[in-house]
Amino acid sequence: MRVLLLGSGGREHALATALVADPSVTALVCVPGNPGIAVLRLASGGRVQLADGDICDPAVVAALAVDHAADLVVVGPEAPLVAGVADGLRAKGIATFGPSGAAAMLEGSKAFAKDVMLAAGVPTAGSRVCQTRAELEAALDTFGSPYVVKDDGLAAGKGVIVTDDRAAALAHGLACGRVVVEEYLAGPEVSLFVVTDGTAAVPLVPAQDFKRVADGDQGPNTGGMGAYAPLPWASPSLVDDVMRSVVRLTLAELASRGTPFAGLLYVGLVLTAEGPKVIEFNCRFGDPETQVVLALLETPLAGLLHAAATGCLATHPSLRWRDGAAVTVVLAAAGYPETPRRGDVITGADGVPGIIHAGTARSADDGTLRSAGGRVLCATATGQTLGAARDAAYRLMEQVTLEGGHYRKDIAAVASIGGSIMPGAS
Ligand code: AMP
Numbered sequence: 001m002r003v004l005l006l007g008s009g010g011r012e013h014a015l016a017t018a019l020v021a022d023p024s025v026t027a028l029v030c031v032p033g034n035p036g037i038a039v040l041r042l043a044s045g046g047r048v049q050l051a052d053g054d055i056c057d058p059a060v061v062a063a064l065a066v067d068h069a070a071d072l073v074v075v076g077p078e079a080p081l082v083a084g085v086a087d088g089l090r091a092k093g094i095a096t097f098g099p100s101g102a103a104a105m106l107e108g109s110k111a112f113a114k115d116v117m118l119a120a121g122v123p124t125a126g127s128r129v130c131q132t133r134a135e136l137e138a139a140l141d142t143f144g145s146p147y148v149v150k151d152d153g154l155a156a157g158k159g160v161i162v163t164d165d166r167a168a169a170l171a172h173g174l175a176c177g178r179v180v181v182e183e184y185l186a187g188p189e190v191s192l193f194v195v196t197d198g199t200a201a202v203p204l205v206p207a208q209d210f211k212r213v214a215d216g217d218q219g220p221n222t223g224g225m226g227a228y229a230p231l232p233w234a235s236p237s238l239v240d241d242v243m244r245s246v247v248r249l250t251l252a253e254l255a256s257r258g259t260p261f262a263g264l265l266y267v268g269l270v271l272t273a274e275g276p277k278v279i280e281f282n283c284r285f286g287d288p289e290t291q292v293v294l295a296l297l298e299t300p301l302a303g304l305l306h307a308a309a310t311g312c313l314a315t316h317p318s319l320r321w322r323d324g325a326a327v328t329v330v331l332a333a334a335g336y337p338e339t340p341r342r343g344d345v346i347t348g349a350d351g352v353p354g355i356i357h358a359g360t361a362r363s364a365d366d367g368t369l370r371s372a373g374g375r376v377l378c379a380t381a382t383g384q385t386l387g388a389a390r391d392a393a394y395r396l397m398e399q400v401t402l403e404g405g406h407y408r409k410d411i412a413a414v415a416s417i418g419g420s421i422m423p424g425a426s
């Protein structure tokens, strides 16, 4: 099978690693890829290639898929999906893993996602869509502190503020324009990925992400500073409960609207005292949770994604998982998340197994690896226990240097000693 993979982040490096490990993959073309994926090219005996092109332009992507005779296109990030890239590919009869532009609005608009959840009877935080200052002020006072204000549109993980400071919540809302203000949900957070062809749905192992920039869940929200899987503290019925109370209802609602969701449904949950409630849907694999979930998946990934892309998921064999646990720790650039600095030299990360590249670039001048984004790379490791995986991930991270770089020291710390509640939750 020839696979075209779109995207350039840590998620795509993890996806590329898993896709080339699938013996059915004869060629993997990554657009545009990153320096970590470029190293895979050598390690895979030339099966991996990098190509250029605007991945948000449906016509460009369809032409690339045709040129490379792709049997399957895997769309990594949300922006091309919301831009209708999957629709353009399907119109040409190319098997595509990723939802249509209409179904991707589950991530593209928080207000749309709330509307779907309400119609489907999916448990989620109470909310209001606000467009004016008066509506915003009234909603802040209705829901009270801590205030949760979300930009309605795509914001690369930076559209949400959760704060006790009403003035900050108001300022964020006014700066965004159309926002969703919602009730604060207390409890541990869980990310559940579900592979679906629109009808059949297969959950992957649940993971936990760490959204705040600093240890102890302090500081601003980020795209995610680390993750681990599985969740030793979670109830054995958690996944079945979420499939029943969230996933099947949401898929049925979208299908009934004539916009079935086929691809990866990312369910972001808070486990409240009243049960799991949805805080967000995404229309693609999460980053950095993908790094840990795929590190544990034994089933060949390309076969699974191809089955979902071609409506054959119901007959796909049950997934197989490795024993043990996986942990990933994100190294962020100086100034992240507000004003990440670029161009700093990175050492200890070139071609190192377990180091997943995200915001890295190879200098055209001297060939050194340099930072090129807020989340620069992550160190991922597996182990027989969560504690062993955590130790191995931090040992790997300690070999990397980046001036001004910072990473959390407490990823999976509580869970690895038998705790359950994420720092900051109550
Ligand atoms: P989102 O982009 O909607 O996932 O929000 C980013 C992060 O903000 C989440 O991962 C949570 O940590 C936090 N958050 C979002 N909504 C809520 C909520 N209703 N209650 C508490 N925390 C929330």
Ligand code: GLY
Binding pocket: 157, 209, 223, 224, 282, 285, 286, 287, 288, 289
């Ligand atoms: N880790 C959060 C996300 O991918 O949106």
